[in-house]
Amino acid sequence: MDSSTLSTLIQIRRRIHANPEIARQEFGTTELVADTLRGLGLEPRVFPSGTGVFCDIGTGSGPVVALRADIDALPVTDEKSVPYRSTKPGFCHACGHDVHTTIMLGVGMELAPHAEELDGRVRLVFQPAEESVPSGSLDAIDAGVLKDVSAIYTLHCDPAGDVGSVGIRVGPITSSLTTFDVRLTHSDSGRARRADLIAVMSQLIVQMPRALQDALPPGRGMISSVVFSAVNGDLETGDGSALVTARGTIRSLSRDAWAEAPGHFARIADAIAGAYEVTCVTDFTQVAPAVTNDPQAMAVMSQAVTDVLGSGAIYPTPQSLGGEDFAWYLEHVPGGLLRLGVRSRGQISAPDLHSGAFDVDEECIPVGVSVMKATALAALRACVPALETATVAPDVTATVAPPNVLAGA
Structure with a gap:
């Protein structure tokens, strides 16, 4: 990723972070996402509810692979002293959704110039109301984001992982x-x-x-x-x-x-x-049921991570007690969720998800873009549902992360 693109993405992330919008009120974030995609020559579609966007890259008749980001914030006070601190008292992006959204926009920036070269289509899904009940994933599915989709992938910020590393797990990864x-x-x-x-x-x-x-x-x-x-x-x-x-x-x-x-x-x-x-x-x-990562889908994702970051970047991640509505997509199509390390290298610990002090090392943004782009391209080539001979990524023991009943995925 060139420095100009990275600078743009960091500006986008900070703008979203400074202007958090909670579930089903993400009108400004939706407008920002849609405008950014239009600027890439794409044709985003806003959900009927008025919040949330999805958009295809490519026009090929081959498989469709979806990448999902969530866009909502939390009713949590931002406790950080940073230039991009929330401007809305009582609300902030304490779960990394601003980062997820930025990364998927980055994938769009990387793929849009090569849309005609794709072996199918990559569908970017920017979902509202992940933190809500009922959840926005059900709205997204009703809006048709899974039509013709062969596989769907997402990532989630992990303050327990260093920047440049990725947590992989086959089977249940949330509760x-x-x-x-x-x-x-x-x-x-x-x-x-x-x-x-x-x-x-x-x-x-x-x-x-x-x-x-x-x-x-x-x-x-x-x-x-x-x-x-x-x-x-x-x-x-x-x-x-x-x-x-x-x-x-x-x-x-x-x-x-x-x-x-x-x-x-x-x-x-x-x-x-x-x-x-x-x-x-x-x-x-x-x-929501537990997010259960499909073995074949994770074989594709694991290989993509290895290709762009090296095998040493993968760490086994335990099944967490957090809930995550990405599980509803996996009721319909195979896919997987990985954990993206966002803790600065050398830092011993970092504030947990759903904490007002939560923040990320923004070096995680180009890492996330490269991993999700590589995953989408590899999944298009593999056509995941038909993949029967893939090497299954190694599982880890069914350890459970320490309870944090407030935390998301």
Whole structure:
């Protein structure tokens, strides 16, 4: 990448970072992305919702390979003292989506001049609302971004990896995510009293993590985290009864656990509450299954990384407890997610994702562009779904990253 292109990309990244927009409000970011793509002679299409863009490079009749970036920010205060600090109090790009967007625009800049030489088409997807429920990936799929797509790839910033390195994993690389809402109620005629509802909720909070894990049949995977939050107690409902509510998340390491957890959770909660003659109502939202990297797709991606960075650049990455809505694309087509090292070389540690102090070493931008460009070109040549003889990238043991229930992928 020449210095002029890199300078342009850094300016774009800093502009996005300084002007964060949360889920489904990314109108300025959408306009910036679309204008940049038009400037490359491309024809971007904005999602029907008004936020989010997708765009094809090339006109060939061969396979279509998609590269996805997410564009939304978080309701987190920017704690950094940098020239590109967020100008919107209470909001910032604390998960690296500004970097993801910039990298995919960089791929567009690199490929657009050679569009007629491609063996098919590369589709750039700039997805809104990754941090939202329901997520923007569902909007993107409804908008047709997967039409004719053979494979889809993405990357995610990793503050645990040095710039110039890439984390690769075959199989599940994130956890599945379910949110829940619990309502405990009773009337004055019941044996329980208002204070008892607090005690019952306490029993749910203490007993549920272990009970839910034990409820899963052997071989069904495991629940990695059950976290209760936003507990509100002793609230009057207006009809003489009492109400205590809680919400939280269930994170699991397998699709089976993700599918079965709500039913077991509801049954256990009913049993605990019923012992106190308390009514329990539970509601669930299945936010996303685990991102599960396809072995053949990752063979292509691993080779692309090796070709541009060398084999020493790859580090094994554990399955994280973060959720990532990229998983919904993989319900339809094969693909994969890699972790892009963004920590400055020699730095021992860096602020984690979803922290107001999170930032990246901008040297990661040309690394990400080169890796994603090489992956797209290699996938076009390989036509991933038909690839049956690829060397599968080595897996790593199913270690789990330390819990960070707020973090994304």
